[in-house]
Amino acid sequence: MSISGFRKEVYEDYRARGRKNLPWRKTRDPYRILVSEIMLQQTQVPRVRLKYGKFITAFPTVRTLAKASLRDILRVWQGLGYNRRARYLKEAAGIIVNRYGGAVPRDEAALRALPGVGPATAAGIMAFAYDKPAVYLETNVRSAVIHYFFGNEKDIHDRDVRKWVEKTLDREHPRAWYYALLDYGAYLKKAGNPSRRSAHYAKQSAFKGSVRELRGKVLHLLTEKPRTKAELKKELKDGRLNPVLEKLEQEGLVRMERKKYAI
Numbered sequence: 001m002s003i004s005g006f007r008k009e010v011y012e013d014y015r016a017r018g019r020k021n022l023p024w025r026k027t028r029d030p031y032r033i034l035v036s037e038i039m040l041q042q043t044q045v046p047r048v049r050l051k052y053g054k055f056i057t058a059f060p061t062v063r064t065l066a067k068a069s070l071r072d073i074l075r076v077w078q079g080l081g082y083n084r085r086a087r088y089l090k091e092a093a094g095i096i097v098n099r100y101g102g103a104v105p106r107d108e109a110a111l112r113a114l115p116g117v118g119p120a121t122a123a124g125i126m127a128f129a130y131d132k133p134a135v136y137l138e139t140n141v142r143s144a145v146i147h148y149f150f151g152n153e154k155d156i157h158d159r160d161v162r163k164w165v166e167k168t169l170d171r172e173h174p175r176a177w178y179y180a181l182l183d184y185g186a187y188l189k190k191a192g193n194p195s196r197r198s199a200h201y202a203k204q205s206a207f208k209g210s211v212r213e214l215r216g217k218v219l220h221l222l223t224e225k226p227r228t229k230a231e232l233k234k235e236l237k238d239g240r241l242n243p244v245l246e247k248l249e250q251e252g253l254v255r256m257e258r259k260k261y262a263i
Helices: 003-017 030-039 045-058 062-067 070-077 084-100 108-112 119-130 139-149 158-168 174-190 211-224 229-236 241-250
Strands: 255-257 260-262
Touching (some): 003 139, 003 174, 030 045, 030 062, 030 119, 045 070, 108 119, 119 174, 139 158, 139 174, 211 229, 211 241, 211 260, 229 241
Antiparallel strands (some): 255 260
């Protein structure tokens, strides 16, 4: 298996079935790329596609997002899950406005220092907004590399995958390369998911009936209006409510206001 052969296969696959119409692929606006990369963390593309345009319409610039209330942001975010990401986005927007004059940093280390931005998200912003050859390792990229370079091996560590991501990177066209690589990996996941052979693979638990679902229900109710614990218990009828409320308070997603929970 050669690097040139891998690149050829990935680009040919992209020409044949690449997802070229995804809205965040039609922009180089660093803020919009930041929003899309945060949204795409642990969330499937079809769900993000439904929300991305509405979010950008509601908060078209980093300054509008920084000024918005968390309640308004969560109203638009509803349906994406992992609501801490919405708070992280607001906090990141505030830092970008106050520290960087409203310009999303062009430095990978500075990006990683923003709330909710880890190595993969920072590398994605560098590649997709600034066309810089960062080493971008996320689940679809992992699938593509494992499929092509690791045969039938199991328990493959990310440090070994990362080496191949760096070796195969098209440094002259990182933005185009990673879009093609993401789509190649997405196709492979539907045809057996090579990421299952990763040492880091963990199947996401079912959403229905989960604590994640309960958290979403609580936040949905509180975006409508503040409620007492008794009111929430009456509406939700779920014995797990107390620890969920405590956790949401710790995370800064809800607060007590005149004996009622509010966002």
